[in-house]
């Protein structure tokens with residue numbers, strides 16, 4: 618499920634800059650350089666709290682990288698998207714092609730199944746099955762056939 622970074626990501630400028638720091642940090646062996654990257658990262662990206670150790674799959678998107686708070690140990694598969702003001706608690710796993718709408722809160726650690734969509738403002742308290750949409754507080758889950766078709770194509774499965 619977890620896919621390493623590849624060279625074909627980074628359509629959004631903001632996503633690109635943020636992810637470049639994270640990838641660089643994770644590729645750097647020298648403790649001194651890691652410290653320098655970490656200091657620069659914290660100075661440049663004050664509007665989010667995304668640990669440099671977070672493992673993001675290829676094609677990750679943060680169209681509006683503001684107010685995003687991720688706990689240590691969050692991991693994503695390929696082609697995931699996290700919108701603004703999203704909070705993810707615990708070492709939550711986003712499988713491939715998961716999108717999380719604005720202001721959603723994930724009270725993890727949870728698994729958000731492949732191709733699922735978390736609605737704007739949802740508070741998710743349970744694992745979300747693949748290809749389901751989760752909306753409301755606390756979130757309820759529904760299969761979503763239209764979005765399933767979209768994801769099917771996007772995910773190439």
Ligand SMILES: CC(C)(COP(=O)(O)OP(=O)(O)OC[C@H]1O[C@@H](n2cnc3c(N)ncnc32)[C@H](O)[C@@H]1OP(=O)(O)O)[C@@H](O)C(=O)NCCC(=O)NCCS
Nearest residue numbers: 700717718719734735736737738739750751752753761764
């Ligand atoms: C959850 C979401 C992905 C569902 O999209 P969809 O599959 O096209 O669903 P629909 O719009 O057809 O809505 C289906 C039902 O869920 C409800 N619903 C949709 N989104 C909801 C949400 N965030 N919270 C509560 N209910 C929601 C709709 O009112 C509708 O209810 P009904 O059947 O009783 O009329 C989408 O509505 C959403 O919230 N996307 C995030 C968008 C976002 O964050 N935008 C910010 C851009 S900067």
